[in-house]
Amino acid sequence: MSTNTFDEILTKIKQYDTIILHRHTSPDPDAIGSQAGLARSLRLAFPAKRILCAGSAVNNLAWINEMDEVQDADYQGALVITTDTANTPRISDQRFKDGAYLIKIDHHPNRDPYGDLSYVDDQAPAASQIVADLIISEKLPLTKEVAAALYAGIVGDTGRFMYPDTSAHTFEVAAILTKTGIDISAIARHIADVSFAQAKLQAACMQVMEVDASGAAMAIISQQTMKELQIDIEQTAVAVGTPGHIKDILAWDVFVEKPDGSYRVHYRSKGPVINQLAEAHDGGGHALASGANAKDLAEVHQIFQELIAVTKKYEAANV
Numbered sequence: 607m608s609t610n611t612f613d614e615i616l617t618k619i620k621q622y623d624t625i626i627l628h629r630h631t632s633p634d635p636d637a638i639g640s641q642a643g644l645a646r647s648l649r650l651a652f653p654a655k656r657i658l659c660a661g662s663a664v665n666n667l668a669w670i671n672e673m674d675e676v677q678d679a680d681y682q683g684a685l686v687i688t689t690d691t692a693n694t695p696r697i698s699d700q701r702f703k704d705g706a707y708l709i710k711i712d713h714h715p716n717r718d719p720y721g722d723l724s725y726v727d728d729q730a731p732a733a734s735q736i737v738a739d740l741i742i743s744e745k746l747p748l749t750k751e752v753a754a755a756l757y758a759g760i761v762g763d764t765g766r767f768m769y770p771d772t773s774a775h776t777f778e779v780a781a782i783l784t785k786t787g788i789d790i791s792a793i794a795r796h797i798a799d800v801s802f803a804q805a806k807l808q809a810a811c812m813q814v815m816e817v818d819a820s821g822a823a824m825a826i827i828s829q830q831t832m833k834e835l836q837i838d839i840e841q842t843a844v845a846v847g848t849p850g851h852i853k854d855i856l857a858w859d860v861f862v863e864k865p866d867g868s869y870r871v872h873y874r875s876k877g878p879v880i881n882q883l884a885e886a887h888d889g890g891g892h893a894l895a896s897g898a899n900a901k902d903l904a905e906v907h908q909i910f911q912e913l914i915a916v917t918k919k920y921e922a923a924n925v
């Protein structure tokens with residue numbers, strides 16, 4: 607649960623002239639939405655402060671927000687706030703270390719409790735929901751532009767209000783955001799729509815998918831497939847949720863091959879807890895959605911065997 611209060615966070619915010627917001631690498635809508643929503647609200651609340659969004663370019667998420675040019679000198683005496691980022695190695699742009707004070711706002715299990723202040727609620731389905739709560743409870747500006755970013759984050763991380771950590775409070779927050787006049791259909795479409803090449807990637811993923819009798823499944827997206835479809839690694843995210851549409855699949859791994867032959871691993875589940883598996887492979891995340899890394903095909907197969915074991919155990923406990 608949370609370690610500090612919203613009041614304490616706002617008190618700190620008021621003390622700094624420059625505030626730089628960071629989020630995690632390989633960003634998703636919640637990373638960009640929570641960062642942008644907070645930045646936009648703070649800019650309106652404190653027009654005299656410099657509020658900057660740091661991190662790698664976002665390409666396919668530029669419709670939510672684009673990053674600012676942040677110079678090394680900007681970190682001098684600055685307050686740095688990270689959103690949606692569980693551990694320091696995953697903070698996009700490691701210059702976050704150069705600030706004067708660090709605040710963590712997150713919804714992942716707090717395995718790496720970094721920061722001088724933090725607000726961590728691992729029951730919240732999205733970091734954007736926490737940022738919305740902060741804005742609402744501290745009476746910070748909540749315009750359409752602020753709400754659009756936060757709503758995108760919530761829609762993204764709840765799978766459009768489907769995943770089990772979606773709560774009545776999530777809908778309360780969504781209702782408040784909706785009342786600002788945001789276009790909820792356009793935002794949902796932005797998140798759900800795929801390019802023709804991405805749809806072909808989803809199909810390719812289905813073609814190679816292996817399904818175990820336990821309900822565990824795995825698919826490998828190779829560099830060759832990505833090259834054939836002219837898809838970059840960021841765009842492969844659309845294939846990660848696809849196996850979940852299949853009724854009998856309970857938990858699955860999607861392995862995306864990197865140019866160096868190692869693999870980015872995406873774990874997803876409808877019940878079996880998978881974050882401990884991810885933690886054993888240079889990763890982590892939520893109980894039902896985690897990420898990790900595999901150095902080669904041998905580790906890929908080992909990871910799948912571990913997933914099968916956890917899925918079997920879950921099945922046995924739930925008959």
Ligand code: AMP
Nearest residue numbers: 872873888889890891892895896897898
């Ligand atoms: P992904 O499969 O990349 O969409 O990630 C699913 C969830 O796991 C997200 O909440 C990520 O922030 C988290 N995650 C992904 N990779 C890692 C990692 N290497 N270490 C810790 N958490 C991760």
